[in-house]
Amino acid sequence: NAGVTQTPKFQVLKTGQSMTLQCAQDMNHNSMYWYRQDPGMGLRLIYYSASEGTTDKGEVPNGYNVSRLNKREFSLRLESAAPSQTSVYFCASSAAERGAQYFGPGTRLTVL
Amino acid sequence: GDSVTQMEGPVTLSEEAFLTINCTYTATGYPSLFWYVQYPGEGLQLLLKATKADDKGSNKGFEATYRKETTSFHLEKGSVQVSDSAVYFCALLTDSWGKLQFGAGTQVVVTP
Numbered sequence A: 001n002a003g004v005t006q007t008p009k010f011q012v013l014k015t016g017q018s019m020t021l022q023c024a025q026d027m028n029h030n031s032m033y034w035y036r037q038d039p040g041m042g043l044r045l046i047y048y049s050a051s052e053g054t055t056d057k058g059e060v061p062n063g064y065n066v067s068r069l070n071k072r073e074f075s076l077r078l079e080s081a082a083p084s085q086t087s088v089y090f091c092a093s094s095a096a097e098r099g100a101q102y103f104g105p106g107t108r109l110t111v112l
Numbered sequence B: 001g002d003s004v005t006q007m008e009g010p011v012t013l014s015e016e017a018f019l020t021i022n023c024t025y026t027a028t029g030y031p032s033l034f035w036y037v038q039y040p041g042e043g044l045q046l047l048l049k050a051t052k053a054d055d056k057g058s059n060k061g062f063e064a065t066y067r068k069e070t071t072s073f074h075l076e077k078g079s080v081q082v083s084d085s086a087v088y089f090c091a092l093l094t095d096s097w098g099k100l101q102f103g104a105g106t107q108v109v110v111t112p
Helices: none
Strands: A004-007 A010-013 A019-025 A031-037 A043-049 A064-068 A074-078 A087-094 A107-111 B003-006 B011-014 B019-021 B023-026 B032-038 B044-050 B056-059 B062-065 B075-077 B086-093 B100-102 B106-111
Touching: A004 A087, A010 A019, A019 A031, A019 A087, A031 A064, A031 A074, A043 A064, A043 A074, A043 B100, A074 A087, B003 B086, B003 B100, B011 B019, B019 B106, B023 B032, B023 B086, B032 B062, B044 B062
Parallel strands: A010 A107, B011 B106
Antiparallel strands: A004 A019, A019 A074, A031 A043, A031 A087, A064 A074, A087 A107, B003 B023, B019 B075, B032 B044, B032 B086, B044 B056, B056 B062, B062 B075, B086 B100, B086 B106
């Protein structure tokens, strides 16, 4: 049982480059989330998707876009990367709106 | 707004010592409360949860009781092992669509 998978595991970008982080879950969960983790700040929500076909902004959405491709997949796109986006990015999913969230292994992104 | 406050780390303990990590919260309504654990280089794993006042969550020897009167959800373990070395996050969930509010995390280091 793979749970939540993320690709890539590591990525280095130059300022201004674009990239898409991929996330997929095989637990038939309705809700999916993207977080970023920075030292001393816990996790902050970037975007979420309560169900297939819907997406909404979280706490720190600026500089990011998302796509809920289908029930399984939820991607995060950086159109023009900035050094402030250097972080570890986690995808999560949950079955119910008030249920526990299950996290992927993360993508460590460095923007030079 | 909703918030979670955790004790700062690192917390350094010897093997078999008693561990307590304090967590207090501010929230409107009736939040669900969670503890997540993050081992080095990995994503977050759900450790335990409690959904209403006086509930006790437990898993792998860890326990936490939802105290509404003191707005607290302190994590405890009676005898820690080196393998418990990790970062522990307290989180609350109040929104209907499932947004988690995380504390900053507490690093625990257990020495032999």
